[in-house]
Amino acid sequence: MWVDLSSVVIAVAGVAGTLGGSLLTQRGAERAKRREIELVRAQEEIRESRALRRTCYAELNRESRQFATALSHHLHVMRERTVEDADRVALDAAKGAHRDRYSEAQMVAPDAVLVTASAVNQGLNTVYGQVKRLERDEPAPGETMNTATREQEALWGLLRTMRTAMRHDLGVADDD
Secondary structure (H helix, E strand, O other): OOOHHHHHHHHHHHHHHHHHHHHHHEEEEEEEHHHHHHHHHHHHHHHHHHHHHHHHHHHHHHHHHHHHHHHHHHHHHHHOOOOOOOHHHHHHHHHHHHHHHHHHHHOOOOOOHHHHHHHHHHHHHHHHHHHHHHHOOOOOOOOOHHHHHHHHHHHHHHHHHHHHHHHHHOOOOOOO
């Protein structure tokens, strides 16, 4: 009887080992598959984030440059003739488009890009304020057409710096 009982115990242990090994192998495979899925999701999120930033950066760059160009055009108009409503509407439309793109960038851009985008935004709005005061013939002390023109021209350097920061964030800038 002792032999029969030990045979049964050995058989049960063998079956349990076989079943337990299968279960452990299955759990290990499930964990590996779960990690693989998480890795794929993380990579997709990174790609989606980069695509969102790329679109946002392209639009912010375009609208910022358009606003700077509109300011330049408005200054030329102020030198050559009386500013008309259509001129004001064009300038304000460029300002509004820039404001919208800048607001979007504030939600998706990292701090390194936001620092430069903020400098551009502040520069554009500073020149805009000067232009509007000059247009109303109510300049602040020291504000002239020449000072507004110089500050507007300085915007292009800020725009280049912002573009470089955005390109660096996207991984497309040359490392100097």
